Every structure is written in structure tokens, then in C-alpha cells.
Amino acid sequence: MQNTATAAPSRGMMPQLGRWLRGERLTTLNLFVTFVIICIIFASQAQFFLTLENFVNIGRTLGVVGIVSIGMTLVLITGGVDISVGSVAALSSVVASILWLQADVPLFLATVIGLLACTFVGFLNGYLIAVVRINPLITTLASFSIVRGLAFVLSNGQTNQLNDEAFKFLGRGEIAGFPVSLLLMIALYILFFFIMHFTQFGRNLYAIGGSPDASRLAGIAVRRHLLIVYTLSGFLAGLAGIIIASQLASSAPRAATGLEFTVIAAVVLGGTSLSGGKGSLIGTLVGVFILRVLDNGLVQTRVSSFYQDVVSGAVLLLAVGFDQLRLRLTSTFGGKS
């Protein structure tokens, strides 16, 4: 049974936030419980785990997956998927390093061009999906392969040094003790949380994912929205690629291999539905955090790295499976007459 919501008109953002929390509460609660259980297990096994220092370490690893997950959340909410993100992430730094090292383009400008290249790839994905109407999985599977190939072609398969202090600041620098990449990620989450919950654009993305036909007949420019979303996803993946290159002080064509799976896992773990129309950035953030904590904890407890992927997969199944079970229970016992 649903709560009887208040009929009085409520104003401002706080009631909106309250409603949002009510709707997503159970999913978020599941995640939180999962998170606490994981922490307890690790804390009992490794002394260093529950220290501030360790959590700063974890914070350093959040940025890349966190930023790409924003784009992926938006894409999944529209009912699509983008599996080209790992390849696109590799492309940005490869383009930047080639321009800088071989064409003497200033590194800042080279980086911007690298980002533009990724944005363009995202735009092409969007064009093929929204206008030519090729299935998103097929489209981005193709660009996943093409873009990775291009990264190898452009770099000739070589890893290039990117030894520049200003460049390294993005990935390694700190402001007031916080990693720059983490701060950037948080800023982006705040921005996109606002967009998704308080703007027409965000509202429309949910509508499109919920029912593309009804959205079109309601006068929403469905194609334009999809185009923007995939373009954003490309841009954010490119940005993550720059952060990776900055952390490693080098660009490699095989960078960010498998990133798409980590990202999709984090987003789905955060309660976003693969069938579209449902999901939230807060959930995604928690999902990213859980996966990162899991990685860190497994290293701390000296679990063989071979097992780490097994555990990540199992946690994903458990969390999502539990959610399905809950849904089934509510629909069986709370069904309409």
C-alpha cells in the first residue's frame, strides 16, 4: 500500500527532495546495508581498512569511474546503453599526447582537442542511435571496437610520456587535502543531480526512457535529447581518460580497458534500470563507492587479485537480485484488486 501523500501544494526544493527520498528509499537502503556489511567484513580482517588515510586513498580512485558513471546513468535512464566509454576514454589522451609530442600543439589545447574528439564520437553514437535508429548496443559495440582501434593506430601502439606538472595536477593534485579528480567528480554530480531533478531536460530523459512513444506524442523532441545524452557520455568518458593519463603521467592506447563493465555495474548497482525510465545519480554514486571500497578492501585483506573480479560480480548479483526479490514481494502482496 502506498502512503497517502499530502494533498497540499508543497513549495521549494526540500519537499521535492523528500519525495525523491521516499521513492528511492528502499533501493538506497539496500545499498547502504550492503555497504555496511562489506565495511564490517573488511574492518575485521584488515586493521588499516577503517582509517581516514585509507578512505582518502579510496577517494582518489573514485573520480574516473564516478565521472563516466554520470553519463552512463543518463544513457540508461533513456533506455539505451553506451559500451564505448572505455575506448573513448583511451582516445582522449592518445589524441592529446600525439598533438603535443608530434605537432607541438600546447598541451592544454591538445587536451581540449582530445576532449572534443571524444565528444564528437559521442555525438556520432547519438546520431546513429537517434536518427539512423541503430540499436544502442550495436552502435556502441561498433564504436567500442572502432575507437579502440583508432587509439592504437594513432599512437602506433606506443605509450607516451605526458610529463607536465600542470597536466599531472588534474589526476594527482590536491586542494585542501582532497584529490582534484574527486572534487571535480563531486562538482559534476551536484550539477547533474540538479539537471536531472529540477530541469525539464532531466524530466524529459525519464519520460523518454519510460515510454518513447508517449514522450514523442507529448511533443518532446526525443531525438534531440538522445543526441545530447550520448554526446555527454562521450565527453565525460574523454574527461575520465584525461584524468587517467594525468594520474599515470602517460597516455596508453590500452588504457581504461574494461571500464565500461565497471561503470555499468556501478550504475545498475545504484538502482538504475536497464529498461529505462528509472534511476538516480545518488544511487550511482553509492554504487561507485561500493565497488571501489570492495576493490580496496580485497587488496587490504590480501585476497588474490584473481578472486577480486569474482567477488565484484557476486556482489552485483546479490544486490540486484535482492532488489528484484523485493519488487516481486511487493507486487505479489501489494497488487491491486
Place this chain on the structure above:
Amino acid sequence: MSAPLLEMRHIDKSFYGVKVLDDVSIDLFAGETVALLGENGAGKSTLIKILNGDYTRDSGDVMLDGQPVHFAEPRDAEAAGIRMIYQELHYAPELSVAENLLLGRLPHRQGAFGWMVDWNATREKAREALKLLNVDIDPMTKMRDLSVVEREIIEIVKALSRKARIIVMDEPTAALTPPEVQRLFGIIRDLCKQGIGIIYISHRLDEVFQIAHRVTVLRDGKHVGTHPIAEVTHKALVKMMVGRDIEERAEVRKNAAAIQLGEVVLDVEKLSKQGAFEDISLQVRAGEIVGLFGLLGAGHNILTQTIFGVEKADSGQVRIGGQVVQIASPQDAKRAGIGFVPLDRKVNGLVMGMSVRKNITLSNWRTLAPLGIFSQGKEMQNTHHWVDQLGIRMAGGVETHTRYLSGGNQQKVVLARWLEANVRVLLLNEPTWGVDVGARSDIYDQLEALAAKGLAILMVSSDIEEVLTVSHRILTIYKGRLTGEFMQGDATQEKLLHTAAGGVS
């Protein structure tokens, strides 16, 4: 008289402490059709689901041939000869009629090739099953190539091919044309002659008078009454279902005779689309409700879709308020001030997993979010305005997902969206399909109120009663061409059916 085929006595059922069935009884004799009536939420589906073993009853008895039975799951009910034919048919569209009929029990070959399907036997078995109802359908036709009524008939054949004793039909005529309905009724009468008992659920009262022997009415989970059909009137049934008198439309009409019509708002000139409609010219004035009546497939549904920019016209033009508008997409149409209530609100009208509030404001960001950012307070205010004005009822307030609303309330949400978007022209496609009597009357009232405020309304419908009740002026369409025009006072069922079937007016 012998024991009834089926008796359900004093059935109670609660969900989470809310009583949805309260001491409900129904009985059914062999060879009889009992109509089960009630508004949405009256408890019809719950009762049927208990009969079918989907739900377990809290108390009460179910008896077959006077013997108490207990169905723990649908399989038990099926073994006892109870068959359900749901509104939404379940079939595999790419498989043949024969395969669908014998799904899960296809005959296999003999001997060494026992793992292979025996297609000859399959065809023969299917043909025999089809003969039960004298249906002339090739068993090898793909399911998706059949018409809706044919698919429904296949569903009935499927039910019969496994020794049915009781058949429950849930709104079987929702998607059928009048001749198809008659074909279905013929089959139902045959079934009764074979001694099968039928529970017939429908919102269309005229059908109930044609086909049912007795009628049982539920309201708010309670049994209101069971009567032989000859002893009740249309008006009495409506009162039993709704619990109050619904004002006779004719009365309302008389008051509305002095309607003030304004300027021509929607002006369609020589609109043509290959294979759908040809040379359509029509005008709708401010304050006018024009009904466009045709049988299914006459082209009227595609016409409204074309005006709204969902489909492309080959030639012709549309003027709104005297201005020629180029409409290539629903966005253009919305900008021109046209709203559209589509045929299938569940798929095309609403985002079911979104709240009432968000669905209502989906098309209006010009005033609610001028810079793209929602004015939350205003959104709430406008939502409540329309909820009150149109009388949209939902259990959990405006944050309820539209999925959980009844058909009538869902339709009102679609209406509210276009009113919120401040349109001048409203195109409606079959506005009351699957909507119960009370809510239907509400929607008609709303349409009249909207017209009175100066909206131009073009309503496409295949429901002749609806067209006659609501429209100020009626056009008929047959095979993509307009065939007749009647003012409200002159139109009769006979005239409309005559011209809509291609006759000359």
C-alpha cells in the same frame, strides 16, 4: 432445477486490511451467460482471480456441481475445466495458428524420430479444433496475420480444445467492430447450447442486453444484485454500478442547444494520404465538438495522427486559426496549439512509471520551466488545479504512478496534460475505450465544459453511442473518405451506420 455448475458463496478477500470483496456471491448454470458488471475497482477481477486460483479467498465457498472445491493455483482451475480469456491476449505472433493452439503439447512423430514434431498431425489436430466452432481459418496462418476477432476466436478455440466447462471472458469486445462483435456473440450462443457456462465481463451495457441471461453487479467489493436480464433496464443497471443516477444525456443536450460557436479554429483542407484517407476537408469551430464516426480501419485514426504530425500527409493543408501551419512532428503540432489524446493511452498517452504530476506537466515547460528549470511550487499548484477540475481520483495523491490509476482517471490525466499546455484544438482518439460508465460520463461532461470554454474538439470514435451523445456535429468516414455530415438533432444510429458502411446519405 439441478445444482448450478458454479457457485461462489460469501466470498471475502482483503489486501493489507483493505476489504476488496465483502460477502460476494455469484452462481452460474450450465448453458447460461452471466454478465458480471461493475466499475473498475469494484472487485470483478479479484473475484475472477479467486475463481481461477490466482488469489486465495479469505473466507467463503466455491462449489462446482454442488461439490466444494479449492484451487490453490491456476493449474487446478484449468484441470477443473475453467478457462480464462483475458482482455490482453497471450499468443506468439510469429507462430502459426496450429502451433499456438497446441503450444506445449505439439504431437510428435513415432519411433526413432520421436523427438521431432509431427507437422501433419499438428495441422490435423488444429483443423479438428477449429471445426468445433465452424471457424474457417487456415491453421498454418501466422497468428499476427489474423484480425483481432480472429485471434480472439483462436483463444476461445484453445480454451475449448481442452474440455472447457466454464469460460470467463474479460471485455472480449474491446477491440472489435460491430460485425465482429456479432460474430463473437454467435459463437457464445453456440457455446451455451453445448452446455458451457459463460461469465461475461464488459463495460458495454448494450452488449450485455444482447448476450447475457442474467446479470450480477458489484460495487466497491459488495454484491449489489443479481437479476434476469429481462427484469432490468439500462438505467437501473447504471445506477446499480455507479450508485447514483447519471443524468440522461438527452436532457443535458437540450440545455446545450443554444451553444455559441466561435471562429473556425481547425481547418483541414483536402488532406490526403496514400492508402489511408483521401481528400478530407473539415472544419471545427471554437466551442464545437465534432464527432468523426467510422468503423475500425476506416482511416479516421490515421487522420488525427496525421493532423498531429505523427504521420505525414501526401497533400493538403491544415490551418489553425486561419494561419497555414506546417506540421511535420508532434512538436510542431503542440507549438501550433494542438493536443492529441491517442488511441492506446497505456502505450502512447502516458508514461506509466511516472507520477500523475509529472505526466500532467510533461508538455508544458513554456510557463512552468521557462528557463528549463521547473518552478516547483507552480507545478504543484497547476497539478492540483487540474486534479480538482477534472476530478482525477487516485489512492496516493499526485505522486502516484499513472500505472495505478483506473482507465478513466488515466484518460483524464492525458486530457489535463493538453489543457495544461493550453491548446486550442483537441484531437481525441476513442476517448473512452476501457473506461467504465461513471468515469465515461465524467469525461463527457468535461469535454462539454471544455468546448464551452472555446476549445475546438475533434473526436474520433467507433462507439456509436458515444458519438451520438457527445458531438454537436457528426461526420462519417468510410474507406478513407468522408461520407456524411449530420447535425446533432438529425443523427440516428441507423443513419450513421448506413453512411459509415459506405451508404449514401
